[in-house]
Structure formats: structure tokens, C-alpha cells
Amino acid sequence: MAERVVKCPQCNAPLAPGRFARSTVCGYCGTTVQIDPSAVSVARYRQALQEWEDPARHGYSQWWTVGTGHWAPGPLIARGEISDVYAAERARRPTERILMKVLRDPEHAPLLEHEWRMLVELQAAIGNEAPAFLTHLPQPVAHGTLRGGPYEGRQALLVRQTPGYLHTFEAVRRVHASGVDPRVSVWMWRRILETLAVLHRAGYVHGAVLPPHLLVQHGEHGVRLVGFSCADRVKGARLRAICTRYEDFYPASLLDSQRPTPMDDVRMSARCIISVLGGDPVRATLPRSVPGALATLLERAAVGEEGEGERDLAWTLRERVGEVSAAVYGHPGFHPLVMP
Template structure:
């Protein structure tokens, strides 16, 4: 008995066994008609047209031979513009595109990318978790602006939910956030800084626009890595944010001091004091902030950043937990909302 496996000549799909030697089969997938002997008796269907392009009216840029569709602006830093984009192909992904405005800043972006690549490769304790809370490099290259000028650009993976900075939080809560919310922001930031320091790096610019929060999950990401450096080879900051002068220490601002783990922890405390409605220059906070937290913020503001002493972010995080326990009792989940979140 002869067995014959029939396949559709139009699309390659398997055909069911014919009911008779001279029967006619119709492919369920593409509609082609085939004789029981396998010969096509109806023309093969034309190749289906490609899918229509996604949002053809939106601008497109190419980085490292990959084209991206710009979906909107995420933020504007001192030297860069940051956009949400998606790869312009059928199999796509969302990305963050960071583009330098000034041509001279290309070295800063290159340095940032190299630091983050190194951190993604680190074997420091907790890397499997904490590297997801850092920008994850995808590609780097240049993009051409509307005038045809090539500007340095970086592409990072998009992490859903992390779309609000502490600067955005202060705009929504101009009188300061609930101190209970500031506690989890502070603790998440210190945990991440603890990992970064143990991986051998300092961030150097722990500022409100570089701290992204996830309001529902009480998570935090750290971005803005152009000032980062290795602890064993610390150098003065090559760039500072003029709009955030009060978050730096005088020696760092004047170029005579170098960023250290202690300065990262202290700048973090200044950012938390600010988002509470306080003054980063003095560490003072509004009177509604419980005394244990207010005292700890002032202590971190005055003793960490300029002292040169060894400071461990994990130890400071435990101090925050103790102060929060004294102020609010046992830990509990407190809902925190921002525009776009329920």
C-alpha cells in the first residue's frame, strides 16, 4: 500500500487524506485547491501584503542600524532629551532613547553606557535583582536631528511602571509627600546604592530627577550615570546640575572633592528631605515629619557627605527602618498614588 503525505503547494500546510484517488482537496489555511496526487489545480495564493507600518505619522530615528519609532518625550535633563520609543519592526519592544543636546556631551553618554554595561556584568551580591533597577543597555550610536546633525544617543530597555521622578513627585505634592511614603523611597534608594557601592562604583549625582519611583510596587530605579566612577579610581565630577546646586557639597561643586559612597548617601538624604517639602541645603523638613525621621535626615545631611568617613548604605537603611518603627510602629503597606496610577 502506497502512503503519500500531501502538503499544500500554496502554504506548506498538511492536507488531510483524500477520500478517493482522484479527489480534490482544499487547504484550510490558504484556500488553495489540490488534487489527491498533490498537483495544484488552482493558482497559489499571492504572498500576503506586509502589515501596514505602525503610526506612519510619527518620527523615526536609527541607532546602530536599528530603526525606532518615537512615541513621546519622557523627560528633559540638563544635557539630554529622553524619549519613549519602540523598535520599528513586526517583532518589537519598547525602549528608552537618550539623546545628547550638545555635541560635546558625547563623551559623557559614552562613559554612562560603559559604566552601566560593567554594572550589568557584576557578580556583586544581589546583582540578579538590583541590575534590573538600573538602565539596561541595548545599543549606542548617533541619531540625526531635523537639521541632519548627528548627536550621541543611547538605547535602554523600557521598565514598565518607572515613569515618575522625585521631581515629578514634588510637583504633585508641593507641600511634601506623606512621610510614610518617603520612608520606602529612602530605603529603596539606600538598598540600590548599597549594591552599587559593593559593585565598586559611586553614582555621584543622586538627585531628584535621577530617582524614578514605581508608586504601586513601592520600587525605585536610579538613572543619570554620566557622573559615576569606580571607587578605587575616584575623580572630581566632570559635570554637575546647575539647577540642583543645594544637593551637592561645596568641595564637589568646586571641583576640589570627589564623589564617594558617603556623598551618595548624603545626596540621597537631601533628595528625601526635599521631596518631604524640606530644604536640601540645610536638611530641615516640615514640622509634620516625625522627629525620629527628621533627626536622622539632619544627621545624614551634616555627617556623611563631606566627612570622608566610611559610610555603608545598608547600615543607614537599618537606621531608617529603626526611625520609621519608632515613628509609625510596625511596617505596613500604605498606598501611594501619582497621575496615571490607580
């Protein structure tokens, strides 16, 4: 047990406070002294922390370590361009659910490193302007080299897991090959444009608004944007990589210039929506089932004719989508996406 001397900070005389006393009066100098019961010896504190951080003490039998944190691996949930993505939880109580991007090839370490820097920067940049929006972006938890487990030595990036965002636009397109209900596409597009507006206002571009980076909330009207390894500041940004599977979704001017702009993000968002509507994102054509005004807006946005020169492009377009939807469908209703 640690021992402490309880003495008057004013005159150094010994004090004898009652067991649960919050304060006592020094019998020598008359000073009222507040007793702080929370003081713990450093050694005891360190020992308690070490025990709390030890996964075995919480019943975990296997874990992967990044920095000082230990994580119990769950299932592989997706394979990205450069990483395999696992669900995991902090190997202690209370736990914390995360997703862990495990890099496949060390050659791509700069991309993962850049994504980490972007996510951290965005938390600061957007935290000042639109703090309520922070939870809509991937929240960085840790990054570094994996120790323990089968991927020892690989780079990993950990982000907080947000329950419910289950379906990528790729999966939506697979399930709804002939296209989702256009009313569903209205809220989907508006959610993406809201995210882009916040990013662009903070001075950043995403640079890879593509079907695998858009996640739809199950049974609700939410969409999240992930995959920030090509994001950058608007000024001077160079495209760090191209997702070759979706090369068609990039505006030709972007492939030429290699310098992503807010307009490119917006154009790519329109192509993603055209894709889930069962249309052709490259030729910017849509099935007849899509109401004319909405189809025109999408086609124009996909080729960069909508909102050209506009300062707050994404937000302006978001408002425009709302107006078109009101004209075609009347008041907004609840139309969650149906997925198996």
C-alpha cells in the same frame, strides 16, 4: 529553493531518510546518522533576517536607526541636562520598548559615551554579585549616531524601558509642595539606599543622586535611580559634571574635592528625601509633621554625621531607617505615593 545533499558523514554514501525521520541508518556502513532539520542555507537565512529587520514589512512608516537597529519614535518624555528623552519601540515584531536619550550638543558626547560605558560595566560588575538587582538599573540596549529622522547625526543612548516608573522626585515635590506622608518617605529612602548599597559594594559611586534622577513607581513602593553620566569607580573618580540646577544638593566638600564618595551619594539621597518631605535640603531642616526620630536621622545623614567611617554605609543606614520607622509607626504597611 536551496538544495542540499544528504550523505553519510562517515562514508559519504548517499542517504535517503524518510521525510520526518530524526535519524536513519546508512545502508553502506551501518552508521546511525542523526538528521538536523534546522539547517538552513546561509543565503536563505540572511534574506529572512533582512526581511524581519525591515520596518516597512511590519507596517512602520517612520523610524530612526542606531547601528543595525531601527526604532519607531514615540513621544518626548523628558528633557535632561544634556539630552532629550524619547519613548520608542523596536520597529519590528515582536517589539521592544526603550527610552532613547538624544544628545542636544555634540560638546557633551563624552558624557553620554561615559554613561554608556558605566551602564555596560555595571551590568557585568553587578551581574556577578547581585544578578537579581540588574533590572533595577537602567539596562543598556544600544548607542551610537542616529541615522534617519529629524536628529540625523546626533548621538543617542538607548536603555530598556521599565513600565510604571513615572514620577521624578521633581514632579513629586511639585505635586506635594508641603511634603509627602513621612511613611512614604521611609520606603522611598530605603529603596534608594538599597540601590546605593549595591553600587557601592560593586565599587562604584553614582555622583548625581538628585531629584530628576529618582523615579517613583506608580502605585507601588519602588524607586529607580537613573542618570549615570557622572557615575564612576569609587577609586580615583573625578566628578565629570555638575547639575547646576541642583548645585545646592551637592555637599560642599564634594564641590571642593570634585571626588565623589559613597558618603556623598548617601548625603545627597538624604537631601532628596528632605526635599520631597517639604523641607529645606540645603539647611537640612524639616517640617514639624515629620516624626522627630526620622527628622534627626535625615538631618544627620544630609550633613554627613550619620554612619561616618562605616564600611557598608548605605546598607547600614537602610537598616537604621527601618528601625526608626518601626519605633515610630510599628509594622511596615502599604503606603503608595498618591500622584494625579
